[in-house]
Amino acid sequence: MNKVILILLLSLFFKPSIIVSQEKKTEEFELLKNELLNISDNLDNGTFIKKAITFFSKREWDSTLIYAQKQITMQKSERLNNLSHFIRGYSFDQKKILKEAEIEYTLISEDFYFHNLTNVLLGVLILEQGKYSKAVEYFERVIELPNSEFKFIEKNTIKHNLGLCYLHLKKFDKAENFLIASTKFFEEQKDTIELVGNYGDLATLYYEQYKDDLAIPYFKKAYNLAKTTNDFYSRFVTTKNMAVVEENRKDYQKALNFKKEAAQWKDSLNNQNRIYEVAKKEKEFAVAAKQKEVDLLQVENKLKETERKIFLYSAIGLLLFLGIGAYFFREKVKTNKIIAAQKETLDELNTTKDKLFSIVSHDLRSSVNALKSSNKILLDNLASKNLEALENLLHKNSTIVNGAYGLLDNLLNWALMQTEQQYFSIEKQRLFIITEHVAYNYKPLLLEKELNFENTVSKKEFVQADQESLKIVLRNLIDNAIKFSQPNGFIKIYSSNTIEGFTNLIVEDSGLGMSDATRLKLLDDSVLLNKKEHEDIIGTGLGIQLVKSMIKKNNGKFDIESELGKGTKMIVSLPKTVLDG
Template sequence: MLLIIISHSCSLFSQEYINADLFDVEVEKKVNQYQSNYNFKKAGFYYIQNNWDSTLVYSMRYLNGNNKNIDLTNYSHYLRGCSFDKKEMLNEAQNEFQSITSGFEFNFLIKKKLAEIALKKSEFKKAISYLEPLIKLKEKDYKYFGKSAVFQNLGLCYLHLNDFKKAEPYLIEYVKFNEIEKDTLNLIDAYGSIANLYYNQYKDIMAIPYFEKAYRLSKSIKDFKAKQIATINMAVVEENRKNFEKALVYRKEYEQWKDSLNDQNKIYEVAKLEKEYAVKAKQKEVNFLKVENKAKLKERNGLLYSALTLLILLGVTLYFNKEKTKANNIISAQKEKLDALNVTKDKLFSIVSHDLRSSVNALKKSNTNLVNTVASKNLKEVNVLLKNNSTIVNGAYNLLDNLLNWALLQTKQSYFEITSIRLFFIVEQVVYNYKPLVQEKNIRLTNTVLKSDIVFADQESLKIILRNLLDNAIKFTNNNGTIKVYTKNSNSDYYDLVIEDSGIGMKDSTRIELLSDTELLSKKENEDIIGSGLGLQLCKSMIKKNNGIFSIESELGKGTKMIVSLPKKV
């Protein structure tokens, strides 16, 4: 027995066209809801217009952007999947659909799309895994595609897999759906599918009545393709029954519908060409009218343009005169600022070079004493001189380190990344490096920062700030003094990191000058203490870059509190 021709190898949800615009309505709602998101809005617009390439471009721009919304991300993947599917790029479409999260409100449409792709690739087992959950949908969800198509596709998948027992109930349900709906074209397809099921099992008695029903119904429709399939099925049936005379009649009728279909296709092609020609002719007429209207508009508006030109020239003259005055004021202000910066630069070079020269000269003298002392083998004095050398070198190193960091900050070459930081551990690291210095001066240094205190700042710049503030605290604290590092949580947005010392303190005028933004370097209160003031200015710049606030509390002779307020969140 010959295998009969199956009317549709797989339907790919042939009833979908009934409600093809419903999802477009959902996309339009989503576009209106997120009008401010330009890329998603354009992707949705082009999807509705069936412009698949533009849909892919704008949906990708949205996915590559920042501030993503999970709902719009799912929609964007869905639009891309549909676009790739339309362009027959099945693997890409499958990847997009599988990127959608399970919370997508139209998750059942994803299964439908993945089933379609599997059917196109003849992966029938995979298609079944996507189709079976669609049987259990709520009735309202079937408005997006025909429920009967789910049963049809499941039946045909099992038929292709030669699992006739599982195919039969689905194809019977498919027939029942279409008999209730009285959809003649789909009913012909349903009869053909169930007939093929029985015919492939050699159940001719059950199959042939369905072939005959499909053939009789085909007489009442104008679809040449359906007529052609129903007729050739009957021809094959009669040939297998050895009734060649009837088979010949069906064959001739088949050829007739085949020719009619070809003729119809030619008519459609000619109609398409005629339509294109008519559109081109109409476009030429429109273009001619546009040119004519432009000429009339140009003639009519000539005088108006002349008047407007004079007004524009007058306005431009006034504008440029105003801008020239504004530019002169800006140049004057920039010149004053540049002069101030040059003065600051000269002051910086003068102080830094003086302090470096002082440090090098002090080191030179100390080394001379060290050589003489080594010769005399006075080990106690050697130890004192070595400690003195170490102090001088550390001071010079800190000065050069601050100068380098200040230069990197000014030229915007430093690496900077704000992250969440536990203050206790950063303070503990920096304090550890200063233990030899505080022990030498017998200073009691304590860190009572809470381990739970978390701020958002750049770690390396925060270390530089702490090093400079601790260095100043140690420098200005007398022997046997105290330095405390702790935090205050008095603000909902900031943690206050406090470095408090019992040192010499400062006058209020000095405190105000140190906090001023107009001075790069401050005058020294104590000429005996080496320092350029660059470290404190570097701290102020880095605190500002970390979105923090710097403040000072101090009284002369009563110590100082350096307070760095750092944000609790980005």
């Protein structure tokens, strides 16, 4: 009966593990960590698995599990999924959630880089659950591999674990071979902790076969060696086993002394376990506090995102002004983290947006006020039936409305471009037909201002462009030419070929012209004019910015030639094409 008690004690106290000594455990984890970090260096920034590996290297198992699961949910590639399952299995193993660890490991495919290591880890998990035959299957898959394959695991530790499996399966010959082989290795390495376990396992092997003369020396070796360590668990187990051995040998005094000593080590072990438990609770509390902080930040981010959306939808109702605002703030809405470079870009966009809002709002207000005043005068003249004055006022009102409409039309097209909602199709276009069609709509304004108009664009010129956006470009250029021309002046539209592969479409007027400083500002992609060179003419620069954007989208070029008081040439260069046949 006593011998049975001893064997049960040994089965209870000596548990298999891959790495027993803390130094070896730390060393082999560092090897695995560095290998994973090397893999991470070749992964894209911002991926969940890259974050998971970062937390893995810090032994933050809960965060590792969360981000590895996010990577699996994405189902990006089998390689990344294998890597995610591996570090999740390892993390569950460290948290002693063995069933979940086993599930994760079994989901890894055979071509995975760490597949051999996975078999070893699975074998240990199965062994710890008492499934010895199944554990042998996993260990046997790797035991014959060359030593070069054992980068993260000591091969002799696997031999030790196989010995334990065969010991539990009562296959004593196989158990003895593996246990003796691993014991010799650890004796050469002078690995004290491993030797305590190996000596105890060999003692159990012989004692179970009633070979007391072989078993007892190993019990003593395990006991004496354990006394040289600071491992309370090893001291308690070896001392308890010696008490049982001496009791079986009828030396009750020695058995009593060993029991007292074992009780002391058990108390020390319990104290140590309590310390570990307190440390574990403190860590869990810290993790919970960190998670609470993360949750709070997520709530704050969601509130900020909601506020931005409310601002966006409110502004859309104000004459589509937030068509522009949506463009400038789009990147801000998409991300919760604003780095310094993004903030600088956003500030610049906000400045341009505010300037545009200010200018457009001022010009619209001026137009509305002018229309309001004109209508009041119109009503007074209507009462007096002054038909000549009525006609002049109606022409004036028409001009004001046309200007305001043009401004809003440009604003709408600008907003559609910035939000990428505008349909765009580049095809072969006959340049003369498009210019003639657009110019036809301006004949009443040309007659009203007594301007001579001439369209000499070559009828053989074909360009690659989107028809609707090209019409918008022409409307803005002709509208500006009329706006800045004096009565009895001229406007010409013609084509030339001065750049290889491009056709130049030129809108020339004999109007007020502009200074070189103004010309350069108009060519600047980010500038909106806030100071008018001609105070009696409404101009925001939005039309020219729209023209430049649409020309660029048509793969074209834009230039201006002008001199103050001597007219202006607006030059649009578009990719040319040759008519088939």
